[in-house]
Every structure is written in structure tokens, then in C-alpha cells.
Amino acid sequence: MTVLAVDIGGTKFAAAAVAPDGEMLARAEVPLRGPESAGRTLSEVVRRITERVAPGRLDGIGIGSAGPLDPRRGTVSPVNIPAWRDFPLVDALGETLPGRPVRLAGDAQCMALGEWWRGLTGDPAGRSRAMLGMVVSTGVGGGFVLDGVPYVGPTGNAGHIGHITVDPGGDPCPCGGVGCVETVASGPGMVRWAAANGWTGADARALAADARAGHPTAVHAFRRAAGALATAVLTASALFDLDHVVIGGGVAAAGPILFDPLRQAIERNTGLGFLRRLRVDPTSLGRDAGLFGAAALVLLQDSL
Template sequence: MTVLAVDIGGTKFAAAAVDADGAIAARAEIPLRHRARPEETLLEVVGRVTARVPAARLEGVGIGSAGPLDPVAGTVSPVNIPAWRGFPLVDALGGLLPGRPVRLAGDAQCMALGEWWKGLPERGPSGAVLGMVVSTGVGGGFVLDGAPYLGPTGNAGHIGHITADPDGEPCPCGAAGCVETVASGPSMVRWARANGWTGRDARALALDAHAGVAVAELAFRRAADALATAVLTAAALLDLDHVVVGGGVAAAGPVLLDPLGQAVARNAGLGFLRRLRVAATSLGRDAGLLGAAALVLPR
């Protein structure tokens, strides 16, 4: 059995044909080129996959998307894609593969599910995993005992919108001081530039942090502290075993993950919180695609 997996992020779309054992038969990734018409990028990235694996071979579609989303209606309204408000993503992709099942979940939920399926071989048959995507925004999703926990509206896990600073900056979601206002790539760059850094983007900020530039290092430490607040809040509520971190900003590696691990360890007061493992996704950019496929594949 082979299915189409689609991963919708704030700056790039990816798609893959995934077999039942998790093997990726074809894969494509495209930057979001037309922010006013994201569906053009969607059709292009899916078309690149179906050019290699014919649509007739694909037996379903799994979608991981930045949110908020409505899995019942099949619509998405990603905070960082303003052109999509209530966009009928399930219908749009279902129309490309008529008669096949289509399943929708959050992108971080899919990342966590992909890690549970293929990236955490030491896990037992039960347990709780938080996936965090740190990129243009900050997303999250839970897998509990092997199944994604979506919540009544499909939006469980929006960890980027836990309040890190009640007096903080306005967030695109409408609140203030959310984790995303400190720890997303654009937020980190904005803060660094306001404090004298002259670089352009999150990639350059990461390179400067690795090189020991003080303001860049501090931008990552601030982000790590905000993320640690969210992680420990979720862990206190759900007794988490693992946190896996992915996304473009997380690709910076130790300059984010080391201070994140230190902040979690420093502030984990309760004994059960101290067993929590925090690590980068072991599957890289494929975690979300594998999790989206797992929404459809029999498990």
C-alpha cells in the first residue's frame, strides 16, 4: 500500500509517496513561492510526486498542516499563510485522488506521530510524546499510546500559543506574549535586530550564534527559555516521556537544543518531570511526512 503524504508549513510545502513500511518512494519540497495563491505551490509539489508515482497507485492522502485547522470540515487557516482562511484543503487534495480517503492533522502532530512510528525505537507500547515544530511559527502535537491526540476541534497541542510573557509582544493569533513571539524564527530575528544585530534571517542568526556572536547566542537562549516554559507546562499536564523538536529553527542544532535542555532540567521541579527526554527529531524533514502517511496507513 502506498499513500500520498503532504506537509504544509508556513514557508514550504512538501509531499511524498510513502509505502506501508515507511519507505519513501518519491519526495518533493518547494518553498511557498506565491503567498497570495498557495494552492499553486500545493499543486506543483503534489504534481512532482505523482510524476514519479502515478496517482492510480496512491490509495489515500494524509495531510499535516500548520494550524489552526478543522479536521471535520477539512479546512485550514494557518496563522502564517494569510491567504488561507478556512481553505478547503481536504477537498482540494481529495479532488486530485477521487474516491481515496483523506485524513488531516496538525503538522506537529504528524511530526510526533512520525517519530513514534519510525524515530523512537526505544519507546514502549505506551507513553506520551510531544512534537514541536520551531520554524516560521511554533507548533506542537501529541501522540498518546501510539495515537495522535487531536482534541475535540483537532487543534490540541498548539504549544506556541502558551503564554510565555503576559506583558510581551502581540501575537498574530490575537493574544500577547505567546511562546511564538519569542521563539519563532522571525521573532528571534526581529529581537536580535532591535538589539544591534545586522543580519538578515534565522539561518544567518544561527550561523552567528555558532560563531559566538553574543546577541545571536542570547536570541537563541531567550527562545530556549520560552520553549522550556511550554515544554514543562505540557509535561506537567500530560506526564510526557519524550519531546522531539524539528523545524527550520531547530535545525540550528546545539545553539537551541543545548540551552533548551538546560532550561528544562533547571526548571523541572517535580520528580516525574526530570525523566523527560528532549531531543531533535531523528527523522529530520521526513518526520512530518511519515506521520501524515501514518494517518492513512493501517497501524
């Protein structure tokens, strides 16, 4: 069984054809050029795969999408794609491969599942029993894999760790809340705070470069984000007895300027003894973690 895996993010859509052993037979990525272009972007990224792998060779579709989402109805309403509200994503992609199974989960849930299946703990002997995967990018998302099974909750939206409140008096969040992790630790949130405090750069990539160079405002933006993420990680760890957290996404790609203060904040604020075994690592699969997880929704469906 070879499946079409699709990863819907806030700034790009990716797709791949993935074999049962995890081999990626073809991969494509298309930037999202404005929320209104989401439909065209979806068609383009899928077309790039079906031009290389004949649709007749694809036995199903796995989708990881930014949320919120409704897996029962097959609809998505990504916070950062306002043009898609209750968008029938499962039906739209199902038309590509009529009669084949289609499974949908959150993008960060797929990132977590992909890491569990093919990443740092891909060896069955060393797999985490309780893992959180986080995507820190345009938004902040999360997903749990508990005892080898993605935990998605009654509505399919478990893991929205970016919408834990860390600053009750903070900025409004696109989700409708106030002071969410996402307002502090997402790329746009970090850039917005840095600009309000005198930084004059263009985007999160420039902010990361300036932080590496020692620009004090940029450095503080990353430390501030790390503190918010540490609060979220420790909250989730206390609730779910986590042993491993894996973090990916564009902001996480900044590397030590985020992970060093993040680990320091976690160590500084860890109280309960059972939390001290927690490991926090960057994704080992990079931008492909969500694609592997989306594929696993179909390839591993009998065991999930």
C-alpha cells in the same frame, strides 16, 4: 496500500509517496514564494509526485497542515498563510485522487506521529507512552501521541504549544494573543528581537551562524528562545506526564546552540520528581517527520 503524504508548512510544501513499510517511493518539496502563491505551490508539489508514482497506485491521502484547522469540514486557516482562511484543503487534494480516503491533522501532530512510528522510538519495545513533538520554525507548533494514539482534542487543534503565553507583557502574536511562545522562539520572532537589539543580519539562518561564532546578541536570542521553549515543554509535561519531547523545524536545525540552553533551562526549572525522567531530543527524521506522520494517518488508521 501506498499513500500520498502532504506536509503544509509556513515556508514550504512537501509531498511524498509512502509505502506501508515506511519506504518513501518519491519525495518533492517546493518553497512557498509568498502566501498568495499557496494554491500554485500545492498543485506543483503534488504534480511532482504523481509524475513519478501513477495516481492509480495511490490508495489515499494524508495531510499535515499548519493550523488552526477544522478536520470535520476539511478546512485549514494557517496563521502564516493569510490567503488561506477556511481553505477547503481536503476537498482540493481529494480531487487529485477521487474516491480515495483523505485524512487531515496538524503539521506538528503529524511530526509527532511520524517520530513515534518511524523515528527515535520507532522500535515498538522502546516507544514512548507520552510524547510531544514540536516544530520550531516560522511558527511554533506541537502534537501529542499518548499511548500510541495522536491526541487531537475535540476540535482537532490540540498541541498548539506555540500559543502558550510566556510573556504577558510581550509582543502581539499573529494568532491574536500576546507574548506567546511563538513570538519569542520562532525564527521571525528571534530575528525581530535580535534586530531590535542591534543585530544586523538577514534571517534566522544568519542568526544561527552568528550565535555559533559567539555574537552576543545572537547567542542571547537563542537562549531567550530556549527559555520560552523550556517553559512550554515543562508546562505540557506537567499536564500530560510526558516522557519524551522531540523537536524539529528550521530553528531546531541550529543544533546545540538551541538544545544546550534548552536542556539547561529545563533542568534548572524542573521541580516535580516525575518530570526528571523527561528526554528532549532533536528529530531523527529531519524534514521528513511530518510526511511520515501524514502517511501514518492513513496507513495506521485502523489502530489510531
